[in-house]
Amino acid sequence: MEPGLVSRRPKRADARRNFDALVAAARDTFAEKGAQTSLEDVARRAGVSIATLYRNFPTREDLVEEVHREEVEALCRAAGDAAGLEPWEALAVWLRRFVEYIGTKLAFADALNRSSDGFQAGRRAMREAGGPLLERAQAAGVARREISIDDVLRMISGISTVEYADDEQRERVLDVALAGLRPWPC
Template sequence: MSILEGEMEPVLPSRRPKRADARRNFDALLTAARDSFAENGAHASLEDIARRSGVSIATLYRNFPTREDLVEEVHRDEVEALCRAAARLDDLEPWDALVTWLRRFVDYIGTKLAFADALNRTTDSFQACRKAMRDAGGPLLERAQRAGVASPEPSIDDVLRMISGISAVEYVDDAQRKRVLALALAGLRAAPPPGG
């Protein structure tokens, strides 16, 4: 990805405004919405989101005419962060890069679960997000497979479905979640050569 004014170009199209003051309001709304959705699900109060962000409800609606527009943009923003994380792992060993990104993917799934009912759609935006995640994680998996540290059989789609599945259930505690993820990652790791 190229660098533009010190930032990576967006992976996905965004409705983010160009003007600095409008961008600040937009970003404050996204942060407040992400927090509110995490606490209350996709049906979180839009008035509460506007209050948390420090802007008026009119500003919220000017940026996001519908609740779905806001949910889609929060989702797009999370996917964008996930894709950018993949692009910043070149300095890690192949297995470490893949595991680091998959752990970040687990965090993304946690955010997605907060408004899962609103995300079970096939809109162009959500399809673009799914493709962007596969495009970001695919090279990490392929690099680990070429290095012989990840099993050669699975595709990135297989891996993302596996990690999504184990992330979508409730656990007794965070330690149990980490153990289950470690089991999945152990299954993804290539078997050492015989006698090695």
């Protein structure tokens, strides 16, 4: 688990199953209907009572933060998976994964701008995961040196939250953004 990203996952097997079912149901429900979807729908989809949901997640924010935490952990693992690739390819592969993360989880699109501890820990974890990929690409001379990981994360977040005509248009826009990260010709 990334530093600062703390899960409330219970230790007992039955409680852990309920917790995991709630997180999975919330992830799917939020992706389909947005973060403001009914918590009763989440509990129903998880196959547990609303009381079980509230016992694990006293507030909607707690549930959203847990789903976000798991998504951030997967995104951070993707940075590690990409690290073995050539510098530019590693950065581009991770940024494409980042677009998928935001694009399929619009419930979290504004999470990067929230001030709660859980979301701030997620932002730090994403910077720590993507920063070395950007730095390596910059050191190899395949990414502009004046760009920071915060610049890149904001750019990708913005690209990810726009409505596109189709996947091909989203890919074209991402390609333009990635080209902007490349050093300018002299």
